[in-house]
Amino acid sequence: MENKNFMKKVVIIGGGYAGIYALRELTKNKNIKITLIDKQTFHNLQPEVYDLIANKSNFADVTIDLTTLCLGFNHNYLEFKNLKVNNIDKVNQKIYTEELETVEYDYLIVAAGARTFFPPSIDGLNIAHDLKKLQWAMYFKQCFENQLFKKVQNEAKKCDGTHIVVVGAGLSGVEVAAEMAYNSKKIFQRGNFSCDNLKISIISSSVTILPGLSPKLISMSHARLKSLGINVITNTKLTKCENDFAYLSNGTKINYSFLIFTGGIEASKFDEESNIQTNTRGQIIVNEYLQTKEYENIFAIGDIAQIQNNKAEIMPPNVTIARITGTIAGKNILNMINNKKLLKCDPKLEGILIALGGKYAVGDLYGILQVKGILAYIIKKYVFSSYREPLLKLIKIGYSRLKKQ
Numbered sequence: 001m002e003n004k005n006f007m008k009k010v011v012i013i014g015g016g017y018a019g020i021y022a023l024r025e026l027t028k029n030k031n032i033k034i035t036l037i038d039k040q041t042f043h044n045l046q047p048e049v050y051d052l053i054a055n056k057s058n059f060a061d062v063t064i065d066l067t068t069l070c071l072g073f074n075h076n077y078l079e080f081k082n083l084k085v086n087n088i089d090k091v092n093q094k095i096y097t098e099e100l101e102t103v104e105y106d107y108l109i110v111a112a113g114a115r116t117f118f119p120p121s122i123d124g125l126n127i128a129h130d131l132k133k134l135q136w137a138m139y140f141k142q143c144f145e146n147q148l149f150k151k152v153q154n155e156a157k158k159c160d161g162t163h164i165v166v167v168g169a170g171l172s173g174v175e176v177a178a179e180m181a182y183n184s185k186k187i188f189q190r191g192n193f194s195c196d197n198l199k200i201s202i203i204s205s206s207v208t209i210l211p212g213l214s215p216k217l218i219s220m221s222h223a224r225l226k227s228l229g230i231n232v233i234t235n236t237k238l239t240k241c242e243n244d245f246a247y248l249s250n251g252t253k254i255n256y257s258f259l260i261f262t263g264g265i266e267a268s269k270f271d272e273e274s275n276i277q278t279n280t281r282g283q284i285i286v287n288e289y290l291q292t293k294e295y296e297n298i299f300a301i302g303d304i305a306q307i308q309n310n311k312a313e314i315m316p317p318n319v320t321i322a323r324i325t326g327t328i329a330g331k332n333i334l335n336m337i338n339n340k341k342l343l344k345c346d347p348k349l350e351g352i353l354i355a356l357g358g359k360y361a362v363g364d365l366y367g368i369l370q371v372k373g374i375l376a377y378i379i380k381k382y383v384f385s386s387y388r389e390p391l392l393k394l395i396k397i398g399y400s401r402l403k404k405q
Contacts, residue, residue: 129258
């Protein structure tokens with residue numbers, strides 16, 4: 001076993017999907033020092049947050065505790081630090097944090113993810129709910145259910161309408177609109193409440209929902225939204241929010257009870273003095289080995305990186321890309337330590353599965369097979385389970401080790 005003082009130090013910033021996949025690779029080498037840094041204490045299983053909102057799961061189902069996860073890897077030189085990164089001294093290879101703790105590294109993986117982008121040109125948008133953040137998703141859930149309860153309380157006197165407006169009709173917007181519509185109908189049916197005038201609208205700035213996906217997938221998804229009673233507005237932009245009204249580019253305005261914005265993402269801010277090249281969305285530009293252009297010992301993966309295939313096509317940020325880039329970055333750092341050839345990253349999308357309320361989903365697998373209904377839902381749940389179950393085994397081991405300390 002190597003002396004700890006002479007071990008190579010590898011730091012991962014970000015405990016999301018990409019960071020966890022990188023960690024799984026790095027822990028195969030028991031003679032390096034690994035530090036995982038995240039400003040949160042948990043790994044947020046983002047695709048399942050909409051199940052939380054729809055009462056199909058709870059907080060524990062959509063989070064993985066990072067402390068117990070790291071203990072579960074049974075790696076003597078792995079630790080988790082709950083810190084917020086302020087800036088990085090890339091010359092001296094030091095990370096400075098808000099908590100005034102300094103973390104040194106030989107190799108660095110930036111996997112800090114992305115956040116919802118709120119265009120400053122849209123007045124009043126700061127009041128919209130951001131469901132990418134788990135705490136805001138939980139807050140929205142509480143507010144929504146409280147309003148439904150008040151509606152039932154007052155139904156004998158008046159039946160006020162509830163209108164949820166979802167701005168952005170990409171994957172996140174479509175999934176949350178469908179889950180909300182399905183769940184709300186189930187609540188009203190289960191209680192036989194007389195006041196059930198809930199309305200959900202989804203607004204797309206493109207000519208269709210789910211821009212960039214196959215026409216067949218768009219058609220199946222659109223049909224499902226319509227069957228759930230969702231009002232689909234396309235080729236229209238949000239221009240202003242004021243006094244519970246959403247003003248649209250087509251000249252109309254919509255009164256809303258809740259406004260959810262899913263209109264785009266930007267890279268998370270993690271380095272106040274970064275001299276690393278980024279694109280217009282703040283994503284880090286990387287080479288074919290996932291290294292930054294400026295520093296070969298710094299890698300960027302997942303949503304925070306601009307990932308390209310060997311045709312120079314920019315890949316959309318999703319869990320598949322997080323898995324591929326995280327795995328390759330982890331392998332490449334181990335290869336650098338062992339003076340081996342680096343692996344090139346040429347990601348290929350294996351397909352897409354979209355949850356559309358209840359046990360219904362639609363999907364496109366490898367571009368050759370389209371599925372819908374409960375079959376697509378089962379496939380989606382299986383894919384998620386294949387990621388989550390190994391992590392649950394690790395945190396069970398980690399929890400056991402924690403109790404013995």
